[in-house]
Amino acid sequence: MNLHRTLATAARVLRQLRHDPRSIALMILVPCVMLLLLRYVFDGSPRTFDSIGASLLGIFPLITMFLVTSIATLRERTSGTLERLLAMPLGKGDLIAGYALAFGALAVVQSALATGLSLWFLGLDVTGSAWLLLLVALLDALLGTALGLFVSAFASSEFQAVQFMPAVIFPQLVLCGLFTPRDQMQPALEAISNVLPMSYAVDGMTEVLRRPDLTGDFVRDAVIVAGCALLVLALGAATLRRRTA
Amino acid sequence: MMNISASDPDPASAGASVTAQGAAPAAIRAESLKAVRGRRTVLRNLRFTVPRGQITGLLGPSGCGKSTLMRAIVGTQAQVTGTLDVLDHPAGTPELRSRIGYVTQDPSVYDDLTVRQNLEYFAAVLAPGRGPAATRRHENVTRAIADVDLTTHADALAGNLSGGQRNRVSLAVALLGAPELLVLDEPTVGLDPVLRRDLWDLFHAIAADRGTTILVSSHVMDEAERCHRLLLMRAGEILADGTPDALRTRTGAETVEAAFLRLVDEANAS
Numbered sequence: 001m002n003l004h005r006t007l008a009t010a011a012r013v014l015r016q017l018r019h020d021p022r023s024i025a026l027m028i029l030v031p032c033v034m035l036l037l038l039r040y041v042f043d044g045s046p047r048t049f050d051s052i053g054a055s056l057l058g059i060f061p062l063i064t065m066f067l068v069t070s071i072a073t074l075r076e077r078t079s080g081t082l083e084r085l086l087a088m089p090l091g092k093g094d095l096i097a098g099y100a101l102a103f104g105a106l107a108v109v110q111s112a113l114a115t116g117l118s119l120w121f122l123g124l125d126v127t128g129s130a131w132l133l134l135l136v137a138l139l140d141a142l143l144g145t146a147l148g149l150f151v152s153a154f155a156s157s158e159f160q161a162v163q164f165m166p167a168v169i170f171p172q173l174v175l176c177g178l179f180t181p182r183d184q185m186q187p188a189l190e191a192i193s194n195v196l197p198m199s200y201a202v203d204g205m206t207e208v209l210r211r212p213d214l215t216g217d218f219v220r221d222a223v224i225v226a227g228c229a230l231l232v233l234a235l236g237a238a239t240l241r242r243r244t245a
Numbered sequence: 246m247m248n249i250s251a252s253d254p255d256p257a258s259a260g261a262s263v264t265a266q267g268a269a270p271a272a273i274r275a276e277s278l279k280a281v282r283g284r285r286t287v288l289r290n291l292r293f294t295v296p297r298g299q300i301t302g303l304l305g306p307s308g309c310g311k312s313t314l315m316r317a318i319v320g321t322q323a324q325v326t327g328t329l330d331v332l333d334h335p336a337g338t339p340e341l342r343s344r345i346g347y348v349t350q351d352p353s354v355y356d357d358l359t360v361r362q363n364l365e366y367f368a369a370v371l372a373p374g375r376g377p378a379a380t381r382r383h384e385n386v387t388r389a390i391a392d393v394d395l396t397t398h399a400d401a402l403a404g405n406l407s408g409g410q411r412n413r414v415s416l417a418v419a420l421l422g423a424p425e426l427l428v429l430d431e432p433t434v435g436l437d438p439v440l441r442r443d444l445w446d447l448f449h450a451i452a453a454d455r456g457t458t459i460l461v462s463s464h465v466m467d468e469a470e471r472c473h474r475l476l477l478m479r480a481g482e483i484l485a486d487g488t489p490d491a492l493r494t495r496t497g498a499e500t501v502e503a504a505f506l507r508l509v510d511e512a513n514a515s
């Protein structure tokens with residue numbers, strides 16, 4: 001790996017995005033609008049908004065980055081630029097780290113705006129530190145980037161790539177504890193939710209919501225999400241082949 | 246093209262001068278080279294050499310295995326067996342990645358970046374670093390854009406350019422690091438006659454001035470006359486290997502196209 005090549009790749013990805021202001025606007029504004037909507041959907045029960053809002057602050061970056069990365073890397077594969085890059089002296093790690101950095105930066109902006117809006121304007125009541133919320137959001141974004149990169153290897157068109165969203169994300173969304181606490185689910189489902197990374201993202205957010213200080217459970221959740229992201233990034237790197245048929 | 250000083254429209258003389266330098270080791274050397282895609286054998290036992298500093302044309306009908314052979318040479322083709330040495334290293338060796346320029350059939354550039362941004366990124370991949378490296382990179386980018394005559398379009402998005410222009414952006418990327426070997430997969434497809442002539446002049450200038458070895462594929466036989474040497478391919482095999490003159494003399498044909506057809510008939514008869 002080479003730092004300059006990684007940074008050049010991240011800068012290139014951000015430049016590509018800059019030529020597409022509509023996508024940037026959608027990525028950044030949609031989570032805010034959804035949170036605003038939820039605040040008034042749960043107008044009568046602010047406690048529900050607290051728990052769902054905090055969970056969603058972790059889920060939005062994951063979903064957005066999943067979509068953006070899977071399409072972006074698929075385009076890289078189908079346009080021939082990936083083949084060209086891999087025929088050049090670019091390490092696979094440089095490419096993946098470049099993407100993770102660029103989309104991570106975007107995720108910071110998205111999460112900061114969504115978190116700021118929720119805390120200061122929508123009255124989201126969080127016991128712990130807002131910085132910890134932001135940290136989990138960032139790890140979630142990284143996880144989304146990793147998952148998107150990985151599934152793009154199995155999609156041969158953008159049409160298929162979009163279909164991976166319901167396949168990979170929705171089951172996690174249903175089982176992550178957003179709708180009902182995980183320990184109240186049917187035991188088999190709880191066991192499945194125990195091995196899905198999004199569950200720990202939501203657990204981490206809930207921890208910040210309820211506890212004033214940094215707890216051991218929070219650290220465990222954050223480490224699990226980060227570990228999953230790194231594992232899936234490594235799997236994604238393995239799907240980038242210099243030689244193809 | 247604007248910045249060509251030593252364009253050499255007569256391939257025969259350049260070829261002769263290179264041959265006169267003696268037996269420099271070949272740029273590409275293949276021995277019992279095979280490639281399989283799925284269940285289909287695309288390259289069957291190829292044996293050939295490509296001399297250094299010359300333009301070698303790889304000609305044959307669509308689907309005869311030209312692109313697969315080129316991908317094998319740049320090291321992106323899977324399931325290749327046999328010997329394939331490129332610039333004295335086995336094809337696909339990491340060390341070769343900065344020494345070969347490769348242009349795929351479809352332009353492989355980022356449509357949502359400008360011409361200059363595209364080249365700047367690929368230049369940073371080839372030669373990373375700050376300070377003097379960045380200055381050199383900037384010069385290389387400007388030169389490559391001028392080489393393909395896109396200076397007036399340098400700040401246009403690649404996606405807004407015509408097909409022929411995007412092809413030239415892709416070619417400019419391959420010219421960036423002053424590679425020792427250029428592998429060009431049908432670079433002149435879909436270009437008008439004037440641009441085609443200009444590009445061929447550019448190829449000759451690059452080979453003559455920079456000593457670059459160029460392997461260029463085409464299924465248009467009239468482009469064969471512009472090459473120093475030819476490899477004629479058909480159905481995954483090399484049908485003939487030699488200078489255009491030698492091929493015409495051997496077959497007694499007027500043009501390379503007629504020579505090719507005669508060789509195909511011979512191969513079918515035997």
